[in-house]
Amino acid sequence: MREYFISFDVHCAFTEVAVVTARGERVARGRCATKIPDLTAMIQGVPRRRYLTFEEGPMAGWLYRHLREEVDELVVCEPRRNHLVAKDSDKDDAIDAEKLAHLFRGGYLKKVHQAEELDRALFKQHVGLYHDRVRRRVSEANVIMAQLRRHGVFVRESRFGDGDGRRGLLARLPESGALRANLELLWQGYDRLLEQEDQMRRRLVQLARKYEPLRRFVEVPGVAWVRAATFFAYVDTPARFSSKSALWRYTGIGLERSHSGQGPVRVQVAQYAHRLLRGVLLGAAATAIRLPENPFHDQYVRWTQEQGISARNARRNVARSLAATLWGMWKNGTAYRPEWVAIGGKTAEAFAAVG
Numbered sequence: 001m002r003e004y005f006i007s008f009d010v011h012c013a014f015t016e017v018a019v020v021t022a023r024g025e026r027v028a029r030g031r032c033a034t035k036i037p038d039l040t041a042m043i044q045g046v047p048r049r050r051y052l053t054f055e056e057g058p059m060a061g062w063l064y065r066h067l068r069e070e071v072d073e074l075v076v077c078e079p080r081r082n083h084l085v086a087k088d089s090d091k092d093d094a095i096d097a098e099k100l101a102h103l104f105r106g107g108y109l110k111k112v113h114q115a116e117e118l119d120r121a122l123f124k125q126h127v128g129l130y131h132d133r134v135r136r137r138v139s140e141a142n143v144i145m146a147q148l149r150r151h152g153v154f155v156r157e158s159r160f161g162d163g164d165g166r167r168g169l170l171a172r173l174p175e176s177g178a179l180r181a182n183l184e185l186l187w188q189g190y191d192r193l194l195e196q197e198d199q200m201r202r203r204l205v206q207l208a209r210k211y212e213p214l215r216r217f218v219e220v221p222g223v224a225w226v227r228a229a230t231f232f233a234y235v236d237t238p239a240r241f242s243s244k245s246a247l248w249r250y251t252g253i254g255l256e257r258s259h260s261g262q263g264p265v266r267v268q269v270a271q272y273a274h275r276l277l278r279g280v281l282l283g284a285a286a287t288a289i290r291l292p293e294n295p296f297h298d299q300y301v302r303w304t305q306e307q308g309i310s311a312r313n314a315r316r317n318v319a320r321s322l323a324a325t326l327w328g329m330w331k332n333g334t335a336y337r338p339e340w341v342a343i344g345g346k347t348a349e350a351f352a353a354v355g
Contacts, residue, residue, distance in 0.1 A: 006019050006101065008053070011093070013034060016094050020105055031094075034059070040070055043070045048072060051074075051075070056079060065121070077110055128233075140186065144187065216329055216335055228326075232330075247323055249273065251273060252270055282319050296322060
């Protein structure tokens with residue numbers, strides 16, 4: 001039975017389509033509207049066995065859920081890895097689609113996980129929107145603090161959280177109606193973002209309580225509802241990872257090895273990883289370390305005081321321990337058990353030098 005490899009170069013208005021055989025022969029190239037009926041008809045015009053790929057992007061989850069039943073395999077791929085598409089010779093949408101089909105045929109694409117259920121995809125979107133709102137609020141606060149610094153007023157965000165604090169800051173500024181008007185406008189935007197952030201957080205917690213694993217995650221020191229929901233939404237399923245080391249690399253707290261020729265073996269923290277999950281896990285580790293009488297605090301003390309590991313590397317070790325704990329609870333369906341939290345001595349030593 002012949003095999004056909006279909007690739008889409010997806011845009012809002014249209015999608016470029018290329019089809020090649022397992023031997024690399026191009027059998028079709030075309031364009032259709034980016035609408036599910038049109039894309040489905042294009043796919044059904046290709047005999048089975050047929051395989052489909054397109055790059056990860058804003059529409060990837062929507063296309064994945066609607067088209068996966070039309071093909072024998074669907075791979076949503078990581079665009080950063082597709083250097084041939086970006087750098088080789090001539091470039092336009094049709095050429096990119098055909099090159100992507102050849103990469104697919106050769107097995108050179110890195111698959112990007114997609115949520116199988118719409119409910120989980122929507123929950124992930126809400127978590128992402130909440131974090132985006134936090135970033136916008138922080139950005140707006142930084143703009144306000146920068147405006148104050150221009151006049152020698154150095155304060156933290158917490159100082160302008162209420163009317164009294166703002167009136168005190170205005171009293172320290174030059175007498176300028178334009179300056180005060182600008183700050184009032186900025187504070188209005190900040191207040192609106194803060195209100196939206198609070199509303200979205202309450203909604204996030206309300207949605208998170210419906211998922212049984214999350215009700216167990218929040219029992220872990222350092223992990224409250226937002227961190228638990230973020231880990232749950234972006235990992236999606238523990239079955240994605242064959243080992244805790246793979247999970248650590250994905251979340252940006254694991255190690256990568258590089259070696260060439262007779263040179264030394266270099267081990268460093270994974271560079272291309274999920275930055276949001278890395279921040280969540282490192283933040284959870286910092287919180288757990290500050291809380292007394294929990295195994296993660298005890299690990300940190302042992303690594304820093306008994307083994308001489310730096311505070312930074314010890315915190316990253318704690319983050320790995322936390323991630324492994326959450327992953328194990330999720331995979332095995334178990335509750336949090338403090339006595340089960342441990343990283344063996346060899347593992348700690350392996351991470352100590354490079355953290």
